[in-house]
Amino acid sequence: MLAEIKGINEECGVFGIWGHEKAAELTYYGLHALQHRGQEGAGVVVSDGEVLKAHKGLGLVNEVFKDANFAELSGRVAVGHVRYTTQGGSSLENVQPLLFRSQAASLALAHNGNIMNAHQLRGELENMGSILQTTSDTEVLAHLIKRDGQDTTTETIARALNKIVGAYAFLILKEDKMFAALDPSGIRPLSIGRLGDAYVVASETCAFDQIGATFVREVLPGELVTISDAGIESERFAIREQRKMCAMEYVYLSRPDSDVNRVNVHASRKRMGMELAKEAPANADIVVGVPDSSISAAIGYAEESGLPYEMGIIKNRYVGRTFIQPSQELREQGVKMKLAPVRGIVEGKRIVMIDDSIVRGTTSRRIVQMLKSAGAKEVHVRIASPSIQHPCYYGIDMSTRNELIAANYTVNEICDIIGADSVAYLSEKGLEKAIVKDKSLNQGICTACMTGNYPVKEQGQTPVMVTH
Secondary structure, three states: OOHHHHOOOEOEEEEEEEOOOEHHHHHHHHHHHOHHHOOOEEEEEEEOOOOEEEEEEEOOHHHHOOOOOHHHHOEOEEEEEEEOOOOOOOOHHHOOOEEEOOOOOOEEEEEEEEEOOHHHHHHHHHHOOOOOOOOOOOHHHHHHHHOOOOOOOHHHHHHHHOOOOEEEEEEEEEOOEEEEEEOOOOOOOOEEEEEOOEEEEEOOOHHHHHHOOEEEEEOOOOEEEEEEOOEEEEEEOOOOOOOOEEHHHHHHHOOOOOEEOOEEHHHHHHHHHHHHHHHOOOOOOEEEEOOOOOHHHHHHHHHHHOOOEOOOEEEOOOOOOOOOOOOHHHHHHHHHHHEEEOHHHHOOOEEEEEEOOOOOOHHHHHHHHHHHHOOOOEEEEEEOOOOOOOOOOOOEOOOOHHHOHHHOOOHHHHHHHHOOOEEEEOOHHHHHHHHOOOHHHOOOEEOHHHHOOOOOOOOOOOOOOOOO
16 A cells, blocks of 8 residues: 555664765665655765764655765765654754764764653753754654763663663764664664675665665664674673564565565565465455555465456556645545556456555545446455554554544444455464564564554553454
């Protein structure tokens, strides 16, 4: 499903490179590969070993860097960021990487995820005399690191990270070192690669492919990695827990050519479709996937069910970002502009329509309506993930529970609301079977938005469980 229409978006993507003469240019290309993770702002901070230099702005990567002078961004080290706002506003001051200068040393931060206790920490910092310049929760970490007036070291970073509650992947840059850190549950993705003698760190492995780098390994939960001219070092800043990678990374957030926690995204989505076909078969003529993230699951469903897969819905790739809008009226108009049925394929057919999720239900209703208006006899909706009934606190712009259709209606009621002939969801067991290959390899998934079982809780938080 189109995330910008649907209203669920990843907060951002991070990219860093150490030890390459074209660090800024390669970061630009790496951010292009991560563009799907955030479209509201982009930036890069480069180090030449003595000074940190920044270039950032609002908009897509190519818009932000169209007038950039890469000769002025010289240096062998860089960190970059693409942003989708979940905490703080979408103003330029919140575009990352955030850059802080001091007499001792400068510091740049790029962050993917969400700090759940950011409000409390901001209050404590302000009471101690800190003056925060942005409304982004990312800035909290910089103040925690520098609170004692010390240099940025593994010790000061580890001490600061242990005060944070949430899901996060951080890239931290100073003049002579780069640090990468992942929260103890490993909810957000972060990987390390190599490009010749250079080290690369990115939210998704598709960024490695973009620049010709090779995957080395994942950053592990609770790990703090230090990269410098001396090489790469690693230490734990927290007790490593059973990994709980965000299930929505596999469902639709990540690019299909990425490997997340050593599992290929396309292959996992295809297995979701195959499990869905076993759990919820339908009497139909063809299988159709909603572009783009549902195509892999649709192929899997067709393969397992023996039904032909057809391109019954096409996506207009030239609309741009016009319809990334908050109002539901504009979202629905965006559906009509972004997606169109192929009448010659769907007319007179009983269709299995595969989608990755149903959030509010309005987009699904519009697509079902389009297919039936194009002559489809029946539309059986099959969702390649469990129903979303709970908000996300870990960096996804998830709607409140009042807006989540599955939190307020039964499956039969949802079927009537969206105008389908039947609706079925993939089970939690089916989702885990499609994603987790080996729990002994520290693989696991977070399904909090589906089950209400939150792996990371802020003190005093008691998530509400919903039953139907």
